[in-house]
Amino acid sequence: MTARVRTASSAVRTPTSTFRGDQRPMTLIRTGLMLLFLLATLSSSGAGEADLRGIIAKFATAKGFSEIGAVVHELAAAGDPAVERPLAALADGNLYVRKADSLVFVGKEAGESVQLSDPLSGEASGDAAKDGITKIKVNNTLRRVIRDALGTLTLGAKDPAVRVAAADTMFKTPDAANIGPLDTAIASEIVASVKALLEQARAASVLVSDRPEADKLAAIALIGARGDRDAVSLLTSIEANSTDAVKQAATTAIANINSTLAFWDAGQNIWYGISLGSVLLLAAIGLAITFGVMGVINMAHGEMVMLGAYTTFVVQQVIRTSFPGLFDWSLVIALPLAFLVAALVGLIIERGVIRFLYGRPLETLLATWGVSLILQQAVRSIFGPTNQEVGNPSWMSGSFNLGQLAITWNRLWILVFALAAFGILLYVMKRTPWGLQMRAVTANRRMAASMGIRTPWVDALTFALGSGIAGIAGVALSQIDNVSPNLGRGYIIDSFMVVVFGGVGNLWGTLVGAFSLGIVNKFLEPYAGAVLGKIVVLVLIILFIQKRPRGLFALKGRAVEA
Amino acid sequence: MRGNFSTITKMFSAGVVAAGLLTSAPVKAADDTIKVGILHSLSGTMAISETTLKDAMLMLIDEQNAKGGLLGKKLEAVVVDPASNWPLFAEKARELISKDKVAAVFGCWTSVSRKSVLPVFSELDNILFYPVQYEGEESERNVFYTGAAPNQQAIPAVDYLMSEDGGSVKRWVLEGTDYVYPRTTNKILEAYLKAKGVAAEDIMVNYTPFGFSDWQTEVSAIKKFGSAGKKTAVVSTVNGDANVPFYKELGNQGIKAEDIPVMAFSVGEEELAGLDTAPLVGHLAAWNYFESVDTPENKKFIADWHKFIKNDKRTTNDPMEAHYIGFNMWVKAVEKAGTTDPDKVIDAMIGVSVPNLTGGYSTMMPNHHITKPVLIGEIQADGQFETVSRTPGLVMGDEWSDYLPDSKDLISDWRAPLSCGNFNVATGKCGGKGTN
Numbered sequence: 002m003t004a005r006v007r008t009a010s011s012a013v014r015t016p017t018s019t020f021r022g023d024q025r026p027m028t029l030i031r032t033g034l035m036l037l038f039l040l041a042t043l044s045s046s047g048a049g050e051a052d053l054r055g056i057i058a059k060f061a062t063a064k065g066f067s068e069i070g071a072v073v074h075e076l077a078a079a080g081d082p083a084v085e086r087p088l089a090a091l092a093d094g095n096l097y098v099r100k101a102d103s104l105v106f107v108g109k110e111a112g113e114s115v116q117l118s119d120p121l122s123g124e125a126s127g128d129a130a131k132d133g134i135t136k137i138k139v140n141n142t143l144r145r146v147i148r149d150a151l152g153t154l155t156l157g158a159k160d161p162a163v164r165v166a167a168a169d170t171m172f173k174t175p176d177a178a179n180i181g182p183l184d185t186a187i188a189s190e191i192v193a194s195v196k197a198l199l200e201q202a203r204a205a206s207v208l209v210s211d212r213p214e215a216d217k218l219a220a221i222a223l224i225g226a227r228g229d230r231d232a233v234s235l236l237t238s239i240e241a242n243s244t245d246a247v248k249q250a251a252t253t254a255i256a257n258i259n260s261t262l263a264f265w266d267a268g269q270n271i272w273y274g275i276s277l278g279s280v281l282l283l284a285a286i287g288l289a290i291t292f293g294v295m296g297v298i299n300m301a302h303g304e305m306v307m308l309g310a311y312t313t314f315v316v317q318q319v320i321r322t323s324f325p326g327l328f329d330w331s332l333v334i335a336l337p338l339a340f341l342v343a344a345l346v347g348l349i350i351e352r353g354v355i356r357f358l359y360g361r362p363l364e365t366l367l368a369t370w371g372v373s374l375i376l377q378q379a380v381r382s383i384f385g386p387t388n389q390e391v392g393n394p395s396w397m398s399g400s401f402n403l404g405q406l407a408i409t410w411n412r413l414w415i416l417v418f419a420l421a422a423f424g425i426l427l428y429v430m431k432r433t434p435w436g437l438q439m440r441a442v443t444a445n446r447r448m449a450a451s452m453g454i455r456t457p458w459v460d461a462l463t464f465a466l467g468s469g470i471a472g473i474a475g476v477a478l479s480q481i482d483n484v485s486p487n488l489g490r491g492y493i494i495d496s497f498m499v500v501v502f503g504g505v506g507n508l509w510g511t512l513v514g515a516f517s518l519g520i521v522n523k524f525l526e527p528y529a530g531a532v533l534g535k536i537v538v539l540v541l542i543i544l545f546i547q548k549r550p551r552g553l554f555a556l557k558g559r560a561v562e563a
Numbered sequence: 564m565r566g567n568f569s570t571i572t573k574m575f576s577a578g579v580v581a582a583g584l585l586t587s588a589p590v591k592a593a594d595d596t597i598k599v600g601i602l603h604s605l606s607g608t609m610a611i612s613e614t615t616l617k618d619a620m621l622m623l624i625d626e627q628n629a630k631g632g633l634l635g636k637k638l639e640a641v642v643v644d645p646a647s648n649w650p651l652f653a654e655k656a657r658e659l660i661s662k663d664k665v666a667a668v669f670g671c672w673t674s675v676s677r678k679s680v681l682p683v684f685s686e687l688d689n690i691l692f693y694p695v696q697y698e699g700e701e702s703e704r705n706v707f708y709t710g711a712a713p714n715q716q717a718i719p720a721v722d723y724l725m726s727e728d729g730g731s732v733k734r735w736v737l738e739g740t741d742y743v744y745p746r747t748t749n750k751i752l753e754a755y756l757k758a759k760g761v762a763a764e765d766i767m768v769n770y771t772p773f774g775f776s777d778w779q780t781e782v783s784a785i786k787k788f789g790s791a792g793k794k795t796a797v798v799s800t801v802n803g804d805a806n807v808p809f810y811k812e813l814g815n816q817g818i819k820a821e822d823i824p825v826m827a828f829s830v831g832e833e834e835l836a837g838l839d840t841a842p843l844v845g846h847l848a849a850w851n852y853f854e855s856v857d858t859p860e861n862k863k864f865i866a867d868w869h870k871f872i873k874n875d876k877r878t879t880n881d882p883m884e885a886h887y888i889g890f891n892m893w894v895k896a897v898e899k900a901g902t903t904d905p906d907k908v909i910d911a912m913i914g915v916s917v918p919n920l921t922g923g924y925s926t927m928m929p930n931h932h933i934t935k936p937v938l939i940g941e942i943q944a945d946g947q948f949e950t951v952s953r954t955p956g957l958v959m960g961d962e963w964s965d966y967l968p969d970s971k972d973l974i975s976d977w978r979a980p981l982s983c984g985n986f987n988v989a990t991g992k993c994g995g996k997g998t999n
């Protein structure tokens with residue numbers, strides 16, 4: 002593998018470095034590059050272009066990954082930045098051969114047909130039916146080869162993000178031959194952050210070259226300052242393959258990075274804990290109303306979450322087929338709908354089943370368990386037993402780095418969302434007349450009734466509110482979990498655990514309970530493993546409940562004693 | 564009161580009739596049909612995977628009837644729902660054999676459900692066709708294993724990753740769900756890797772509970788383990804629903820298939836159908852069948868399936884092919900034996916050879932396992948697999964792993980003189996015990 006990569010990048014190096022190797026002023030080089038780029042992409046009569054087209058045409062006849070790989074090497078060796086388009090398309094699986102005339106095109110899928118464009122100029126070349134073209138296959142090995150080849154070719158790209166990607170690739174696959182191109186790239190780089198990355202990539206290449214020891218030591222210092230896992234990875238392999246001072250320096254640098262990383266690891270565990278806590282909070286917050294405030298042991302709570310997730314799925318289906326432009330808004334649109342659907346189902350359950358069973362917890366438990374089975378099977382009959390695909394909107398995909406912490410956007414948004422849902426619920430409970438009535442009914446039902454509060458309606462609406470909140474939790478959970486009829490099952494135990502641990506009837510208890518359980522769980526997981534970690538948490542809760550049967554924040558009032 | 568009473572009686576008798584229709588309507592026709600039992604969960608956790616197999620069986624039986632049935636009789640499917648409840652599997656199996664008098668049963672998915680029905684099948688002497696890849700370490704007279712044994716999936720997959728094409732992997736994460744299949748498979752893989760010279764510190768084994776959904780810690784541990792300067796790969800025996808959040812987390816934390824590929828043994832077309840596949844492109848799976856395999860048999864199978872299920876989007880998968888092979892083998896064995904009597908069919912099964920869907924023939928071996936090719940596929944953006952490697956010939960299922968100390972001396976041969984599923988070649992006695 003490595004051998005193959007080396008051939009690719011060293012072959013690529015020659016033309017690039019002759020072009021960029023001279024020390025003319027920066028601007029001139031840039032203009033030259035631009036011109037070349039323009040020539041390569043726009044003109045249709047350049048000799049270089051004809052050669053490139055000749056090579057690209059070979060894709061049509063290449064059989065098997067090794068032959069396709071050979072064409073990739075040849076194309077990369079041409080050293081023309083124009084090959085970026087076909088190579089990048091190939092890596093993404095977007096390069097096609099038209100069966101009719103064996104011409105190669107970059108394709109973009111659009112429904113049942115594929116929009117074709119010229120592999121070099123990018124000019125549109127009409128549409129083709131899917132069975133009229135064949136996709137050129139790639140595998141991981143080829144993707145790596147292409148990525149490495151593109152790394153060297155795109156060092157001078159206009160878009161800083163592309164240059165960052167190039168520097169990153171060259172850092173991960175260091176090659177002594179890269180030093181020359183990197184030197185020129187560093188000289189012409191104007192963005193400081195990209196320049197730093199290029200210097201690190203150069204340092205990595207120096208380490209695998211036969212440069213003098215002093216250069217290598219400087220390189221290790223530079224890489225050591227980078228301080229992330231990639232740096233450790235590189236230095237470990239250097240440590241194994243070098244001697245004396247260099248080895249010594251690498252060992253020290255690794256030790257330094259690792260001690261810093263250990264600190265970040267603790268930070269990461271806290272973040273994971275908070276994130277797990279926010280998921281627990283979301284799942285439990287509706288139950289804090291139905292079980293916590295009303296005292297209904299609601300085993301169908303998980304199914305309300307599931308209904309919310311399926312509402313999201315239906316919303317996304319409608320958006321996909323009718324309004325594709327709105328996809329990024331799908332979750333925002335799904336939120337009120339999920340609330341309404343789950344609240345409505347909750348209302349029906351309360352009016353139809355639960356109101357006849359108040360004060361009989363065992364029967365409520367069994368009845369709601371039955372309801373949960375009915376709901377699951379109903380969803381299974383309507384949507385089928387398989388998982389449904391709920392897409393992530395673009396603003397919820399990927400991650401960003403905070404120091405050495407990788408924070409994923411979807412987790413961050415779920416945390417924000419959980420806190421917002423909690424805040425709104427708290428406001429409703431404490432600051433609105435309806436919340437006041439709810440609390441009054443909880444504290445003393447008969448007294449509330451004699452004050453003119455229609456307690457049955459308050460019960461029904463409270464239950465609907467709790468169910469609705471579970472529904473919007475489903476919208477968020479659809480982003481990180483399977484949308485299947487079993488979705489709710491995974492959360493019901495955890496939800497009860499959080500509410501009981503935090504103190505029945507106390508919203509703040511649910512908040513603190515969710516986050517402390519999340520953090521404890523995530524701190525145990527790296528040491529005890531996920532299975533044992535969960536068991537330990539359960540045992541701890543049982544012990545805690547022995548000591549404080551009413552949970553963290555016990556509610557004082559008549560209802561509790563009654 | 565009287566009115567009430569009669570309504571209740573009416574409802575009751577209606578219920579009885581309905582129940583009768585559901586379970587035993589064909590009683591009067593018992594003599595002119597051959598009954599085939601289908602024992603797959605249609606509700607509960609496993610419904611997600613098993614419902615498809617029930618439908619596939621119904622399709623195969625329909626097709627056989629269209630061809631004129633078997634031994635001049637029509638085939639008739641008897642479907643029961645064991646509801647993902649392991650003890651219920653045994654109960655329903657008993658019901659199928661004793662009450663419905665089925666000639667053979669096609670069913671089970673999880674190993675624990677198979678273990679639960681084993682005693683029933685040996686006691687009542689019937690046949691079970693088990694279509695799912697499993698951990699091996701078992702060979703029963705009444706069971707035919709049409710899914711992959713570890714050497715038909717796990718070992719070739721690891722071989723591929725070690726090869727230059729697969730990226731010459733040097734460091735291994737064995738990530739699994741905590742139950743018998745991943746634990747035994749990982750034991751075999753660990754022994755195999757060590758035999759290949761992989762150091763103990765280059766292997767990380769980790770288990771998570773069923774339906775696990777918060778993969779942040781595990782994925783960052785994989786990332787950390789992968790930053791030791793050696794090419795790293797994950798071998799995943801993560802089961803069912805837990806896969807979706809696992810792959811989502813891999814994508815979110817930016818682990819690309821080119822850097823750390825994940826080789827999965829339980830992720831097929833069906834699982835990918837519920838997933839946004841963009842971040843998964845390039846990750847791998849090892850199976851004996853992919854929907855994307857381009858053979859005339861497979862094209863016909865897919866077309867028939869779409870027609871039968873009336874949905875062009877439904878995928879086919881490896882266990883479906885296993886049922887296809889198993890069912891055709893059973894049909895052939897019954898024709899060979901001239902009877903559906905399980906005893907005779909069991910003997911007739913060995914050596915039966917039928918076309919599989921990947922362009923070759925699968926044969927039933929004396930150890931009740933079959934020969935299959937092993938395919939390694941990369942996940943594509945459309946949720947299908949692109950075959951990147953294929954074993955040159957067929958691989959014979961090896962029930963007792965050669966890499967586990969307990970089972971390396973055991974063999975299985977159900978032909979006449981030996982007739983033993985766990986013969987110990989070292990002691991020369993029948994009745995050895997494997998791992999698990």
